[in-house]
Amino acid sequence: MLFTEVRGLPVLPPDGAGALGTVTSLAVDAVSWTVSHVRWRGSRFGGETALPWEAVRTVGPGAVRVRSAAATEPAPAPHDLLGRRILTDTGTGRGTVLDVAFDTRTARLLALFTTRGELPADRLLGLGDYALVVRAG
Amino acid sequence: MNELMAARSLTTRPVVTLGGDAVAQVKDTVCDAAAARITGFTLTGRGLLSGPLKEGLPWSAVYALGHDAVMIRGRRCLVTAAAMTAHRTHLRGRLLGARVLTEEGAEIGTVLDVVVEGGTGGRIVGFRVAASRRFVPGPTRHRRRVYVPRGEALTVTGRALVLPEGAVRHVAEDLPGFTALVGGVPGPRPGSLP
The missing domain is CATH 2.30.30.240 (PRC-barrel domain)
Known part of the structure; x- marks a missing residue:
């Protein structure tokens, strides 16, 4: 899947409730070259939250389904790969x-x-x- | 031979670690007393108002001198600038403006810029010279700028560079022509595909 396809997908909680927010970007670990965090935002003016990849259940089609949105931590250094x-x-x-x-x-x-x-x-x-x-x- | 570049164009080139972080930018080039190779760079900070740094970059720490950045292994490669520039020649202070003569005493001109080889060698390949009228004849208001290869047998005496007679037999008008003259690799043109 492509980074630009994931950007803008809704983040769905495990209990089937409404979307928590939308994905803004994917953070990349520069040692193992894997996606380390999914950054998403609750509303247009809300702050960004970084969700570690272990808390993500599936990515796509049409949504990012997470195991638990509570396991958030301070966002890593925002080295966005797109446009770099x-x-x-x-x-x-x-x-x-x-x-x-x-x-x-x-x-x-x-x-x-x-x-x-x-x-x-x-x-x-x-x-x-x-x-x-x-x-x- | 790698890509050739003018030493004055190295100023403001970013110094980037292999991890992708920019730690400084080049302020000036330091070369040895015989004007044969680069021995390092003095640095300034990356910000708009940041002044010169106390650290310098010795040539041994340079991973590669490239068209768009000076690559280093890590931030720890920087050393104290005072230790590096002792007994060495700052480009701006000593070499620029120096007279270029032949062994017979014919005046060729004054140094405007120094042409260095990129990559890992750091050799000084030639000089961009504001040529005297006797060396390059032409109309009075004609700008006579030529690239002179350094050659092997160059001697530095005070503020003058003395070249053997044969070294100035072939000169070039511009940097691509000079690259072809000394056998370098042309640099990437903007927008060209690799």
Whole structure:
């Protein structure tokens, strides 16, 4: 599934009640390259809440179903992957991230779609406040 | 040979760790006394009002000098700037404005900029020179800017660079021409596909 497809999906609680809010973004762990948190927002003016991936039961189709919305914690550093600048380890720019494909079952990133073509996930090196660093290939 | 770049264009280039964090930006380039290679960079902070940093970046800590960023392994690579710049030549202070002469004493011009090789080598490949009228004849108001390869046998005496006679036989008009002259790799054009 793609990050842009998940963005805007309603977050549904386990007891079948109405939607808690909508997904704003997915946070990525830069060591294991998996989705670590789902960030969502209750209302337009409410603050963002980060839900760890273990508390998510299923992602899609049409909604993100969670085990318990209570298990929230302070949001990690907001290094959003979408729109992020890409640098190779030789210091050359390689466009920006347009979209990311990930496995909805294991949360692993599969591929990145950038303004300069596709990048496999095994070339990712680091994600920081300035750029996403990839191995030059 | 890697991509060539003008040393003055390195100023304000961000210093980025392999983890993707920008820790500083380049303020000035420091090279050795023989003007053969880069020995490091002095740094300023990334913010709008942040001044020069007390830390400098030695060349041994540079992972790669690239077209868009200076890559380093981590934040711990930075050292005290005073230790690094002792007995070394600040580019802005010493090399820019230095006279370029041949061994026979013919004046070529004054240094405007220094051309360095990117990647991991950090070699100084040549100089951008405001050429004297005798070296590049032309109309009075014509701007005579040429790229002169450094060559192997360059000597620095005071504020003058002395080149052997053969080194100035071939000069280039612009940086792409100079890249072709010394056998470098052209840099990526904006918007080009890899």
